[in-house]
Amino acid sequence: MKIKYNLIHKDKNSNARRGKIETNYGVVDTPMFMPVGTQATVKTLSPEEVKDCGSGIILANTYHLWLQPGEDIVDKAGGLHKFMNYDGPILTDSGGFQVFSLAKPKDITEEGVKFKNHLNGDSLFLTPEKSIEIQNKLDSDIAMSFDECVGFPHTRKYVEDSVERTLRWAKRGKDVFNNPRQSLFGIVQGAEFEDLRKHCVEELVKMDFDGYSIGGTAVGEPKELQYKQVEYSCKYLPDDKVRYLMGVGDPDDLVENIERGVDIFDCVSPTRLARHGHFYTRYGKLNVKNARFTEDFTPLEDSCDCYACKNYTRAYIHHLIKSEEVFGQRLLSIHNIRFLIKMMEEIRIAIENDKFLEYKEDFLKKYKGKKDE
Amino acid sequence: MKIKYNLIHKDKNSNARRGKIETNYGVVDTPMFMPVGTQATVKTLSPEEVKDCGSGIILANTYHLWLQPGEDIVDKAGGLHKFMNYDGPILTDSGGFQVFSLAKPKDITEEGVKFKNHLNGDSLFLTPEKSIEIQNKLDSDIAMSFDECVGFPHTRKYVEDSVERTLRWAKRGKDVFNNPRQSLFGIVQGAEFEDLRKHCVEELVKMDFDGYSIGGTAVGEPKELQYKQVEYSCKYLPDDKVRYLMGVGDPDDLVENIERGVDIFDCVSPTRLARHGHFYTRYGKLNVKNARFTEDFTPLEDSCDCYACKNYTRAYIHHLIKSEEVFGQRLLSIHNIRFLIKMMEEIRIAIENDKFLEYKEDFLKKYKGKKDE
Numbered sequence: 253m254k255i256k257y258n259l260i261h262k263d264k265n266s267n268a269r270r271g272k273i274e275t276n277y278g279v280v281d282t283p284m285f286m287p288v289g290t291q292a293t294v295k296t297l298s299p300e301e302v303k304d305c306g307s308g309i310i311l312a313n314t315y316h317l318w319l320q321p322g323e324d325i326v327d328k329a330g331g332l333h334k335f336m337n338y339d340g341p342i343l344t345d346s347g348g349f350q351v352f353s354l355a356k357p358k359d360i361t362e363e364g365v366k367f368k369n370h371l372n373g374d375s376l377f378l379t380p381e382k383s384i385e386i387q388n389k390l391d392s393d394i395a396m397s398f399d400e401c402v403g404f405p406h407t408r409k410y411v412e413d414s415v416e417r418t419l420r421w422a423k424r425g426k427d428v429f430n431n432p433r434q435s436l437f438g439i440v441q442g443a444e445f446e447d448l449r450k451h452c453v454e455e456l457v458k459m460d461f462d463g464y465s466i467g468g469t470a471v472g473e474p475k476e477l478q479y480k481q482v483e484y485s486c487k488y489l490p491d492d493k494v495r496y497l498m499g500v501g502d503p504d505d506l507v508e509n510i511e512r513g514v515d516i517f518d519c520v521s522p523t524r525l526a527r528h529g530h531f532y533t534r535y536g537k538l539n540v541k542n543a544r545f546t547e548d549f550t551p552l553e554d555s556c557d558c559y560a561c562k563n564y565t566r567a568y569i570h571h572l573i574k575s576e577e578v579f580g581q582r583l584l585s586i587h588n589i590r591f592l593i594k595m596m597e598e599i600r601i602a603i604e605n606d607k608f609l610e611y612k613e614d615f616l617k618k619y620k621g622k623k624d625e
Numbered sequence: 626m627k628i629k630y631n632l633i634h635k636d637k638n639s640n641a642r643r644g645k646i647e648t649n650y651g652v653v654d655t656p657m658f659m660p661v662g663t664q665a666t667v668k669t670l671s672p673e674e675v676k677d678c679g680s681g682i683i684l685a686n687t688y689h690l691w692l693q694p695g696e697d698i699v700d701k702a703g704g705l706h707k708f709m710n711y712d713g714p715i716l717t718d719s720g721g722f723q724v725f726s727l728a729k730p731k732d733i734t735e736e737g738v739k740f741k742n743h744l745n746g747d748s749l750f751l752t753p754e755k756s757i758e759i760q761n762k763l764d765s766d767i768a769m770s771f772d773e774c775v776g777f778p779h780t781r782k783y784v785e786d787s788v789e790r791t792l793r794w795a796k797r798g799k800d801v802f803n804n805p806r807q808s809l810f811g812i813v814q815g816a817e818f819e820d821l822r823k824h825c826v827e828e829l830v831k832m833d834f835d836g837y838s839i840g841g842t843a844v845g846e847p848k849e850l851q852y853k854q855v856e857y858s859c860k861y862l863p864d865d866k867v868r869y870l871m872g873v874g875d876p877d878d879l880v881e882n883i884e885r886g887v888d889i890f891d892c893v894s895p896t897r898l899a900r901h902g903h904f905y906t907r908y909g910k911l912n913v914k915n916a917r918f919t920e921d922f923t924p925l926e927d928s929c930d931c932y933a934c935k936n937y938t939r940a941y942i943h944h945l946i947k948s949e950e951v952f953g954q955r956l957l958s959i960h961n962i963r964f965l966i967k968m969m970e971e972i973r974i975a976i977e978n979d980k981f982l983e984y985k986e987d988f989l990k991k992y993k994g995k996k997d998e
Contacts, residue, residue, distance in 0.1 A: 292944065296951040321919065321944040329922055329940060337936045546694065549702055563710045567702060571665065571694040578669040578951050 257494040267513035270603040275341040280308035282515040306593040315347035323389040331391030344392035380421040388431040399439040435462035446484040453488040463494040470499035486513035522588030532591040545570040558590035630867040640886035643976040648714040653681035655888040679966040688720035696762040704764030717765035753794040761804040772812040808835035819857040826861040836867040843872035859886035895961030905964040918943040931963035
């Protein structure tokens with residue numbers, strides 16, 4: 253079945269939304285943060301550990317799975333859920349973000365994008381139809397249209413042309429889409445130009461997608477500009493469809509963008525930060541490799557209910573990360589994912605009580621009061 | 626308390642023994658294989674996963690923990706069990722094996738061994754007293770005497786002198802040992818010379834250790850020689866104390882040495898093999914990276930009851946290992962550890978029924994019938 257978004261409550265003092273998404277694999281409460289399982293695994297973690305963090309939905313990357321193991325293998329396994337033994341909802345991206353970071357400008361044509369395979373240098377070509385075909389076979393619950401992800405900075409002229417191409421590509425993808433178990437999202441582009449974002453939303457809505465993503469963010473733009481882009485997109489998006497902001501996951505960005513009306517987010521940061529020893533706390537990000545944690549026999553964060561905080565100390569995790577032991581990365585990954593998802597749980601309650609702005613103010617005051625390590 | 630070994634049954638047709646070790650952290654059935662947690666973590670796994678494999682006891686390395694985090698940190702944490710959140714029995718080695726692989730012959734003196742820290746090149750000195758002091762602080766359940774691990778090949782003259790030094794070192798270590806919760810093992814050396822092994826056992830038994838280890842194996846000697854060394858040690862060891870063969874863990878070596886009277890084993894192989902894609906099966910060792918597993922949607926081993934085999938396919942693990950995803954290493958580590966421990970469970974039943982030799986014959990016929998990949 254297609255997903256169904258139910259808007260439960262709108263915060264009285266902001267555009268923050270409390271909702272639910274019904275999927276083939278259960279209900280997802282929103283706002284929600286999605287951990288990233290690039291290669292059909294959330295790095296270092298088991299599906300059970302991801303679920304224990306309260307994760308309602310995860311993301312997998314079409315580009316990576318296309319190259320390895322290939323969509324036909326996943327299809328033969330019975331789809332991504334069976335292949336990776338994950339019985340919760342899965343969203344796939346279109347591959348566009350990776351492809352555009354690998355392609356040269358001259359290789360972006362109306363037909364599609366030519367680029368080199370990052371594993372072996374082979375020449376590859378991705379089109380809107382191919383992206384949908386791969387995702388149909390991966391059998392994720394939510395697929396993304398193939399869009400042009402414009403970098404930063406850029407000219408207005410380039411963005412104007414690119415938005416039109418993104419719209420033509422969205423149409424081409426929708427025309428070949430043929431998996432009845434899957435939902436398809438359109439992607440709003442238009443950079444920081446409100447009229448282009450508005451135009452893009454209007455044209456996508458005419459095509460009637462099952463949900464909408466906000467693209468062109470997390471490409472190196474200043475944070476204030478990111479928030480503007482989100483504002484200029486949400487303002488025109490329909491209330492009855494879910495809104496997904498791609499690639500954004502810093503705690504401060506989560507609250508800023510939820511205020512503007514975003515429902516779901518994804519980002520590699522909780523697991524990537526973990527690999528470098530970083531962990532989130534209410535009072536900012538810390539690095540467990542710091543010498544002051546050598547003899548700190550308290551949890552990563554006193555108030556946290558995650559497996560790492562309930563069972564291990566900063567001193568032990570400091571030792572593991574210094575010793576390059578994978579279990580240290582696992583513990584930090586669990587903590588960081590749980591941190592973001594617990595934020596979402598608290599935010600959902602705040603929205604239900606029309607207190608989102610108070611939550612945001614309180615959160616940012618603590619979180620930004622301290623310099624990141 | 627000190628450990629207590631209870632010999633439950635001796636196989637009628639071999640020297641295989643079925644026993645139990647009572648420890649501060651529960652009872653360990655023997656024969657038993659111990660997974661290795663070098664740096665206070667069994668590589669890539671949580672303590673719960675190690676326990677789910679049926680592991681009765683694990684090993685941690687004194688040398689590594691001495692360097693990082695240091696025994697004083699572990700002591701301040703409340704000992705190794707609390708530090709790593711493991712509530713099962715833990716055995717520590719003496720550090721000798723690592724130290725002798727790092728030291729030059731001229732740096733081995735009566736007082737101790739000079740060698741270079743493998744992390745930063747600093748000059749270090751380890752003595753029998755220091756090894757015991759470190760282990761006392763680590764607060765493992767079973768500590769090892771500091772012995773000279775003689776390499777292969779060697780001269781009889783060298784081994785003769787070395788056995789005497791090992792005996793003097795065992796005495797020195799025992800004299801300073803002062804942790805009442807901990808048991809201390811003596812280590813039998815003497816290479817392939819039966820009279821030297823006999824002499825070493827007799828002198829150690831006079832000192833009355835809580836158990837005995839068989840050392841000087843797994844140093845590059847031929848397998849037949851290893852079995853001889855074990856035979857020449859077990860023959861003289863007392864029935865009422867546990868016997869531990871250090872660093873041995875190949876499935877064929879396990880059955881050969883259990884036949885000769887060994888109770889417990891440790892080896893890094895199940896987790897090390899996992900990192901290279903290898904996994905055990907009844908019909909030999911396979912490499913999951915092999916192209917024929919790309920579309921193999923069966924478990925690593927049909928008859929296996931481990932978490933990996935119950936939930937994932939060879940095709941998925943092939944994909945994970947090819948993609949260098951840690952979760953693939955985790956799954957193979959779990960399978961390999963479970964494989965060895967399940968062997969131990971079956972062997973215990975075989976011994977109880979005086980059918981160990983039948984088990985061994987059947988096992989080796991299948992296991993060696995196929996070339997390792």
